Amino acid sequence: MVNEARNWDQEFNTEILLKGWIRTKRDSKGGFSFLEINDGSCFGNIQIVADKELENYESEILKLFPGSSVSIKGIIVESPGKGQNAEIQAKEIKVYGFCDVNTYPIQKQRLSPEKLREIAHIRPRTNTFGAVTRVRNELIKATHEFYQSKGFLNIHTPIITGNDCEGAGQMFQVTTLDMNRKLKENETVDYADDFFGKKTHLTVSGQLEAETYACALGNVYTFGPTFRAENSNTTRHLSEFWMVEPEMAFADIQDDMDLAEDYLKHLCSSVLNNCAEDMEFFQKRISKTIIEKLQNITENSFERISYTDAVKILVESNKKFEFKPEWGIDLQTEHERYLTEEKFKKPVIIIDYPKNIKAFYMKANDDEKTVAAMDVLVPEIGEIIGGSQREDDFDKLSKRIKEMEIDIDEYWWYLDLRKFGSVPHAGFGLGFERAVQFCTGMANIRDVIPFPRTPRNADF
RNA sequence: UGGUGUGUAGCUUAAUGGUGAAGCGCUCCCCUGUUAAGGGAGAUAUUGUAGGUUCGAGUCCUACCACAUCAGCCA
Numbered sequence: 001m002v003n004e005a006r007n008w009d010q011e012f013n014t015e016i017l018l019k020g021w022i023r024t025k026r027d028s029k030g031g032f033s034f035l036e037i038n039d040g041s042c043f044g045n046i047q048i049v050a051d052k053e054l055e056n057y058e059s060e061i062l063k064l065f066p067g068s069s070v071s072i073k074g075i076i077v078e079s080p081g082k083g084q085n086a087e088i089q090a091k092e093i094k095v096y097g098f099c100d101v102n103t104y105p106i107q108k109q110r111l112s113p114e115k116l117r118e119i120a121h122i123r124p125r126t127n128t129f130g131a132v133t134r135v136r137n138e139l140i141k142a143t144h145e146f147y148q149s150k151g152f153l154n155i156h157t158p159i160i161t162g163n164d165c166e167g168a169g170q171m172f173q174v175t176t177l178d179m180n181r182k183l184k185e186n187e188t189v190d191y192a193d194d195f196f197g198k199k200t201h202l203t204v205s206g207q208l209e210a211e212t213y214a215c216a217l218g219n220v221y222t223f224g225p226t227f228r229a230e231n232s233n234t235t236r237h238l239s240e241f242w243m244v245e246p247e248m249a250f251a252d253i254q255d256d257m258d259l260a261e262d263y264l265k266h267l268c269s270s271v272l273n274n275c276a277e278d279m280e281f282f283q284k285r286i287s288k289t290i291i292e293k294l295q296n297i298t299e300n301s302f303e304r305i306s307y308t309d310a311v312k313i314l315v316e317s318n319k320k321f322e323f324k325p326e327w328g329i330d331l332q333t334e335h336e337r338y339l340t341e342e343k344f345k346k347p348v349i350i351i352d353y354p355k356n357i358k359a360f361y362m363k364a365n366d367d368e369k370t371v372a373a374m375d376v377l378v379p380e381i382g383e384i385i386g387g388s389q390r391e392d393d394f395d396k397l398s399k400r401i402k403e404m405e406i407d408i409d410e411y412w413w414y415l416d417l418r419k420f421g422s423v424p425h426a427g428f429g430l431g432f433e434r435a436v437q438f439c440t441g442m443a444n445i446r447d448v449i450p451f452p453r454t455p456r457n458a459d460f
Numbered sequence: 461u462g463g464u465g466u467g468u469a470g471c472u473u474a475a476u477g478g479u480g481a482a483g484c485g486c487u488c489c490c491c492u493g494u495u496a497a498g499g500g501a502g503a504u505a506u507u508g509u510a511g512g513u514u515c516g517a518g519u520c521c522u523a524c525c526a527c528a529u530c531a532g533c534c535a
């Protein structure tokens with residue numbers, strides 16, 4: 001692979017075989033061409049020297065343009081030129097597929113991220129998306145490493161759910177009913193006729209199901225797709241995104257915060273240790289301080305403050321906010337940014353939110369005004385993790401469900417967990433794409449997932 | 461969903477209401493162990509869509525569409 005050839009640590013002048021795509025080519029009329037090949041194994045390319053003595057030099061090599069796919073059999077040698085240690089003297093070049101330079105959308109010139117989104121099937125061939133893809137992969141690997149090393153069991157929670165009200169946002173309906181069938185006057189849709197015999201949606205969270213396994217097997221985590229049908233048009237929202245949701249039995253909100261902080265630190269150090277070349281690219285071209293930023297995460301502890309103290313800090317900051325900070329109202333983006341980017345300049349975990357702005361399942365605190373919720377806020381992105389200790393008291397949970405006018409019958413199985421050997425337990429959800437954004441410095445969440453789904457866009 | 465902004469060649473951008481330019485890429489020529497190669501010549505546009513104002517609209521106005529961005533919803 002190109003990665004191996006670039007960092008050649010064996011004897012030179014041996015024969016190797018490479019397969020990949022041409023990134024750029026420089027012809028010399030003196031009788032040879034330089035081809036740069038990339039195969040996705042690393043950020044950099046390897047230089048191939050193709051001499052005119054090759055039998056297909058005139059007929060094929062000169063017609064190769066960026067995007068063409070080739071295999072090269074050749075001798076790896078120390079490079080006499082600047083910019084690389086090793087290069088390949090080609091003995092044989094086989095062309096798999098030519099690439100029409102007049103219609104191929106990628107040129108040497110820098111393309112805007114917006115333009116690349118229109119060609120999402122081609123953009124993985126760019127430097128940026130190669131780097132994003134490798135870092136994203138590293139974060140997937142690091143996630144499983146982290147939880148597996150701690151004995152968490154990975155569970156797959158359902159994608160299709162019949163829960164009418166999981167609490168988080170608008171849902172996509174799943175149906176096999178004929179949408180073209182016209183209803184008669186006064187007729188309503190009868191979901192008994194639908195595929196599952198009831199109204200179903202795509203999941204907005206695997207948490208409730210994960211709790212059932214945590215309350216049986218200890219510590220578990222999910223890592224799956226999540227769907228929100230909100231009409232959100234921002235740089236940090238997707239309609240379809242991936243979420244990592246650990247759930248711990250015999251754990252409280254303190255354990256939850258510790259886990260969240262350890263996990264984020266593990267993600268950052270994994271990327272720093274294993275994606276050095278890609279991170280140098282991000283530092284150079286995407287975000288000038290990204291490496292120091294990640295190092296700071298791994299070296300310093302997160303700030304932990306209560307919601308009440310956070311509001312106090314905001315009020316006492318004397319900063320002019322568009323929305324006045326006030327106890328009982330959710331923190332606005334400008335408030336979060338002040339805390340993470342100006343006041344503390346690092347991730348901030350905020351706990352003990354007013355119960356009225358949080359979900360029904362969160363553990364009531366003794367003050368009866370707040371719940372054991374925690375949000376991890378990071379600079380620039382804001383909320384990257386949201387979690388809580390769960391209410392494990394049957395009576396308190398039932399009461400809360402009724403208070404919030406949620407259909408309690410839908411939650412009979414969820415309440416059963418509190419009826420049969422209830423345990424204190426806690427967990428959180430990490431927006432995986434936000435983590436990729438955070439680690440790469442990419443400004444728009446649509447550029448850290450291969451095929452972003454957003455309002456009005458489900459192409460490819 | 462609301463506020464703001466943008467839409468011109470394959471790409472990136474110019475163009476006081478008056479004949480739509482340039483760079484990159486492409487084609488040809490010259491030079492060259494080059495590396496965002498260099499030098500010279502050439503080809504390339506229903507200015508997002510539909511109306512309107514005007515002698516004349518890429519430019520001004522209206523509507524729509526798309527995209528971006530900020531905010532809300534959240535992860």
